[in-house]
Amino acid sequence: xxxxxxxxxxxxxxxxxxxxxxxxxxxxxxxxxxxxxxxxxxxxxxxxxxxxxxxxxxxxxxxxxxxxxxxxxxxxxxxxxxxxxxxxxxxxxxxxxxxxxxxxxxxxxxxxxxx
Amino acid sequence: xxxxxxxxxxxxxxxxxxxxxxxxxxxxxxxxxxxxxxxxxxxxxxxxxxxxxxxxxxxxxxxxxxxxxxxxxxxxxxxxxxxxxxxxxxxxxxxxxxxxxxxxxxxxxxxx
Numbered sequence: 001x002x003x004x005x006x007x008x009x010x011x012x013x014x015x016x017x018x019x020x021x022x023x024x025x026x027x028x029x030x031x032x033x034x035x036x037x038x039x040x041x042x043x044x045x046x047x048x049x050x051x052x053x054x055x056x057x058x059x060x061x062x063x064x065x066x067x068x069x070x071x072x073x074x075x076x077x078x079x080x081x082x083x084x085x086x087x088x089x090x091x092x093x094x095x096x097x098x099x100x101x102x103x104x105x106x107x108x109x110x111x112x113x114x115x
Numbered sequence: 116x117x118x119x120x121x122x123x124x125x126x127x128x129x130x131x132x133x134x135x136x137x138x139x140x141x142x143x144x145x146x147x148x149x150x151x152x153x154x155x156x157x158x159x160x161x162x163x164x165x166x167x168x169x170x171x172x173x174x175x176x177x178x179x180x181x182x183x184x185x186x187x188x189x190x191x192x193x194x195x196x197x198x199x200x201x202x203x204x205x206x207x208x209x210x211x212x213x214x215x216x217x218x219x220x221x222x223x224x225x226x227x
């Protein structure tokens with residue numbers, strides 16, 4: 001059984017640029033959630049995808065967008081990057097929707113630095 | 116909104132027990148979790164407890180839930196240096212049950 005994988009591991013971008021981060025779910029999981037973890041903080045929920053549809057969103061602006069593919073892998077896109085977007089971006093996969101997705105497994109994260 | 120709070124630091128000696136505490140505000144929480152994060156790594160699910168339980172034990176880990184006081188604790192028996200990490204408490208809310216809410220984490224330092 002493969003765990004959750006994310007790519008790239010590290011990324012450096014310039015303010016105003018756009019970035020795409022990728023996540024492959026754990027085998028058998030059909031739900032993906034994305035989190036932003038700023039230095040010294042707990043993860044903050046960005047959004048969740050279930051069967052290719054957005055299933056909920058946290059307090060993040062529309063320049064944070066996502067996709068989920070038929071194989072349940074996912075992308076996080078961030079447009080017009082700001083310095084405050086520098087963080088560790090974590091992807092978590094689970095099976096099911098809402099309360100059924102209670103057992104989430106996290107990937108190692110992508111460290112994004114915006115200069 | 117939902118709020119999860121933890122103390123920032125805990126230091127113990129190897130072999131002692133560690134107790135990490137967490138308080139939450141959402142009385143509709145259904146599941147409460149403990150995650151471990153080692154430097155430069157993602158989050159590892161350690162254990163979770165359903166809100167209708169008071170206690171859950173899993174090898175060296177014991178989770179206690181006081182639903183009346185909205186207090187959750189994680190006890191690590193016979194703490195080892197490999198347990199040094201940041202521990203996050205998290206909840207899944209009954210109203211926004213598609214989101215996890217995390218605390219800011221407790222950094223556990225285990226001295227040899």
